[in-house]
Amino acid sequence: MKDFRELSLKRFSCRAYDGRSVDRTLLEKVFADAMLAPSAVNRQPWKFMIIDAVSDPEGAEIIRGCYEREWLRTASTYILAIGNHAEAWHRPCDGKDHTEVDLSIAVEHLCLAAADHGLGTCWVCNFNAPKLSEELGLKAPEEIIAIIPMGYPAEGTVIPEKKRKPLEEIIMWGRNNGVK
Numbered sequence: 001m002k003d004f005r006e007l008s009l010k011r012f013s014c015r016a017y018d019g020r021s022v023d024r025t026l027l028e029k030v031f032a033d034a035m036l037a038p039s040a041v042n043r044q045p046w047k048f049m050i051i052d053a054v055s056d057p058e059g060a061e062i063i064r065g066c067y068e069r070e071w072l073r074t075a076s077t078y079i080l081a082i083g084n085h086a087e088a089w090h091r092p093c094d095g096k097d098h099t100e101v102d103l104s105i106a107v108e109h110l111c112l113a114a115a116d117h118g119l120g121t122c123w124v125c126n127f128n129a130p131k132l133s134e135e136l137g138l139k140a141p142e143e144i145i146a147i148i149p150m151g152y153p154a155e156g157t158v159i160p161e162k163k164r165k166p167l168e169e170i171i172m173w174g175r176n177n178g179v180k
């Protein structure tokens, strides 16, 4: 078992891949690990569409056309995380829809599981969501929450240093943050 910190440091936003597809057996292992993720009322309101650029070049072009970045073209496996708003739990007191909360947890588990298996990933949310949904024939209550390119990091990839806010900026020790 890897140390949690070690695994968290190994997961980074990989923006250069060597172009090899991830084979199905490995993808199944990654998903089996990732799907231990929790979800509100255990609804698991998600589906994952896996598009392989080698077997489905047209599908890959649809994705690349909805987030036009040269680096995205270096990946050949794309995972679309699709949330289902009708399956997700809605909090009774105010109706808050937990689709995005659940999908965020699942996607990050997926990224960590992929890192554990030596694969790179990157969260992508800045895509043209209406265009992608239309081109893939997806409609409400389903929503594409994120695109996750997944693959083998390009040769020579160096994991960038993590830049994070210091703990004193983000932790409030009690209601008054330690001030009496």
Ligand SMILES: Cc1cc2nc3c(=O)[nH]c(=O)nc-3n(C[C@H](O)[C@H](O)[C@H](O)COP(=O)(O)O)c2cc1C
Pocket (backbone or CB within 6 Å): 011, 012, 013, 014, 122, 123, 124, 125, 126, 127, 162
């Ligand atoms: C919800 C979310 C959306 C993101 N969307 C994008 C994106 O559209 N394009 C991109 O290149 N990176 C995207 N990122 C990656 C972040 O820029 C990255 O996680 C952050 O800079 C920290 O770097 P690290 O992942 O290497 O630790 C996204 C990350 C998250 C969590």
